[in-house]
Amino acid sequence: MSGVLVTTTINGDAVQFACPEEETLLDALRDRVGLLGVKEGCGTGDCGACSITLDGRLVCSCLVLAAEAEGREVTTVEGLVEGGKLHPLQENFISHAALQCGICTPGFLVAAKSLLDRNPDPTETEIRYALAGNLCRCTGYDKIVRAVQSAAKEMRAAKPA
């Protein structure tokens, strides 16, 4: 059986795994690396539940071949906790009740972090468009947008320009 050996950095750790060539990064992260926080909602890039960053760019891991991760840097929701502390987005999602079932939450957090890394002070409209690639069926997005606004404010206060 053929296959590829992939050497990559995931959430700051050097990781190596072998997989079939056609395997997606989503499947490899879940089934070979054990990062089950990366969720599959559609497998076709339409729901954002599998969002990760690849070399700092937000992508759907279902639309990336695992082999493409060779030598690159991957960040998943599991990489948001730093020094045992929840990221302000994670804190605010809980305190604003921005999750109901929670299946879309990892993808939203990764996408929201990607937004705030680029734009620390987004408008409501910017937040809504930046998160448009993430489907949520429970919340109507109201509390998600509020949680992102609140996290952005806290992060700005913590890091004066």
Added chain:
Amino acid sequence: MKHDNSYTGQDFKVIGTRVKRPDGIDKVTGRARYGADASLPGQLVGRILRSPHAHARIKSIDISKAEALQGVKAVVTADDMPVPQGLPGDLAHMLENSMARGRALYDGHAVAAVAAIDAKTARKALQLIEVDYEPLPHVTDVDAAMQPDAPVIHDWIYTSGVDPKPEKPSNVVQRTEFGLGDIDAGFAEADVVVERSYKTEATHQGYIEPHACLANIRPDGSGELWVTTQGPFVYRNVCAQMLGMDIAKLKVTSSEIGGGFGGKTHVWGEPVALALSRKANRPVKLVMTRDEVFRASGPTSSTSMDIKLGATRDGKLVAARAEMRYGNGAFPGIWGMLSCMTSFACYEIANCKAIGYDVVLNRPKVAAYRAPSAPMAAFGVESAMDELAAAISMDPVEFRLKNASREGGQSHYGPVWGPIGIRATLEAVRDHPHMKAPLGPNQGRGMACGFWFNIGGQTCSDLNVGIDGTVTLTVGTVDVGGSRASLGLIAAEELGIAYEQVSVNIGDTGSLGHNDMTEGSRGTFSSGMAAIFAARNTIEVLRERAAKMWGIPVEDVTWEAGQAVAKGSAHGNLKPLTLKDIAAKSPKTGGPIAGHNEVVADGAGVSFASHICDIEVDPETGATKVLRYTVVQDAGKAIHPDYVEGQFQGGAAQGIGWALNEEYIYGKDGRLQNPGFLDYRMPVCSDLPFIDTKILEIPNPGHPYGVRGVGETSIVPPLAAIGNALSNAVGVRMHHVPMSPPRILKALREAEREAC
């Protein structure tokens, strides 16, 4: 409106506060385990082969090549899932829905399944299964299916509820009727009558987590099932019966559930996974693709309706008639019947008749979706209500208020109303600042009302006190959207302790007695009730233990603010004993301290909502934009207001999606054209505004805290609220949902032509 404390006789300490949910950390860190997140040693990958035909006879299935493929451990067809003797009819239908038996009844119907060592092998095996189909005539439209020349899907369906009983089979399962008075006399009394026909397309619940399970049947015939479900106990009963197992020999554990909305009350691939595991003698993980979710699970009815309303010039609704035809998919359901029961509930109409037809189609078997059947009926009735109000030049809110159902009144579907919130929600809408906000060109405002019964049902819970005085509440209703927090608040309230001292655990089928599904908005209502009674039973034990510790009669011990207090002058010097004090001594005072409760939670309170919507229409493209949205709903009592608001907002968003863009689109070949999130257009974040909420609290006398279900009603009004807003924005009345841009533009052009 403030909570009526005189009614419950208590001031709440923690109920109504916005505490953090206990499962939040796992869900924001990716640690929460959902349906696809479990593994067992030696597990196989299951995959299902599905029919590409809307209706076809399965002449033969050759599985030999698939079985011969290296790495394939089992291939099953209906032959491996025989119907056990005495299996009730509805379960037999569900079993056949899980695996076709001689005929494929819809595009996506399972015809065979494989279990293999990996996904790649399973995929290859599916391609090696040879199915010889003989296509049969199909019907996917509900009106077409009722025609005399329609292909008859099942030769055993003879319409019930009609007189005389039909002599020939048809696609019409049943006719049901509910009502009051004499509608002919009622319409004779009316000054103005509005009569309209409506159609609504089928929608999907759209949960982001596909169906997923991990089945493990052991060689001795016992087994376990890890599954994303709204009801592990029901899944256990259903799966065990379908597979001819003893109920006690199947343990079902519900994973975290990534959305259900009714769609996970129903088994789909689970019996197949169990059959694969049984045949392969290995654990089997089966996860649906999104394509399978759309083609084979969950959808709602597609409907066709005729609504007729009559009123006097002074605004009294005097007569109403509704005839509603609901598609059931490939097997019989009760969806048309539910439409009858919900249709006129908001109003007091002396003469009304609601007639429902349940009709089978070559579509997937319909499953419940949040207030099932009510949104479509409300679209018809609430659209016609606005037209009738306009016809008698009355404000639509005033017209509804004048005719709103009231306490003590007779509902059209049976019960006499207790204290209900329809009037209060309408008054709140009338007085809401949203109703007075200015509107620009091509913008319009609409409102509509909605009703849902809510249910109670069988519930069982356990409350255990640890020796450090912390409390574990175990419930059997799945947490679909924050109910752990609400139930933790309830246990804390009853025991008089801090919320942080309570852990809430969702039990598997091995740890509690039977619990019905988390459906019908019953989770917090029913498990909350069982939690209250389990806590009160625990307090009895705590009083006994305190009495024993003090050596005084238990009658002299009361429970106040989380501690045992000795009453009476003889015990004046006894320092109160906290839960912690009593728990610490429990090994020596009689062992573990626990409370337990089994209940059939009767007394669920009906709930009403009124919504306001502002919409803008682009008259050149038919594009719509929801500008502002307000939900007013009666919660009875909001245990955790954040999650009550969340239910209101989520239901409204689903209703907005249904109203504007979501629909199952079938081709002439009877195949689903849009089985994916790209072309089944659920609202994305940039499609919606903030959704304002107003929680009313009109206590439900059937619950110790006054709780009503809150989960469902909010999906009922949006279809009509948007239709009414659209009509007010650009002057066209939409009769077909979804009100998609092509339909709106067509209506605008037709209106222009008529005006010429």
Added chain:
Amino acid sequence: MRYESPTTTSEAATLLAGESGEAFVLAGGTDLLVRMKNMMVEPELVVDVKRIPTMRSIEITDDGGFRIGAAVPGVEVGEHEALGRAWPGIVEAAGLIGSDQIQGRCTIVGNVCNASPAADTTPALIAADAQVEIIGPKGQRTIPVAKVATGPGQTSLTKGELVEAILLPPRPANSGDAYLRFTPRTEMDIAVVGAAVSLTLKDGVVSKARVALGAVAPTAIEVEPAAAAIVGSKLDDGALDALVKACRAACKPIDDRRGTIEYRTEVAGVLAKRAALIAFERAGGIQ
């Protein structure tokens, strides 16, 4: 399936030419991986071009135009300031392909080569008179974007050929372009109709124009009569009406799950008019 990630275009072309089974170029992968997931294709070979440096950059060419490498993701197109100033319509069209997640991967060339009639960038590129640079076993050739797609999912590329880059011409002063599409949702959707207009003004009057439509025919189409209708005008009502009529006359759409013939035809005119007005304003025009 074999996965290869060459570092030069000639290596890539050799790999593709040498494969006897189904072979695909992987740039963004946002269509290819979906088709693999749905089992619509089962490639023998996938050639990832993202490690080819010349395909990963946006360059200003000697004549003052732009060369956009085939593996440049949408997000980088959107971040390129000079490109955004010169060709805002193309940048907007590229930005409409999917969510931020898709933008992190999708490429303009992939959009063109998938040959979907509804591709967002294709009408904008046709309006811009863009070319594609193709490399293959017989060397390099350059063709107009409009000549790439020959029908839904079909291209004029021959075996072993791949597109290296998009070439945009230099932009004269007083030029503007715009692309608009109609989708029922605000994001995450496929164009029901798309319309692109590129124009140049002389003395405030349209001197040159190109108009292209998407999703109204088997491929994106250039509508020359529509362009002719606005040349010589300041987009007065008469010129715009003629543009709308010409666009509608050019439509040969189908009924499908995304829209009807009637709807697409009507909206094509509306969007072309709106796009023309935006392009005119960008060119500094005053009506």
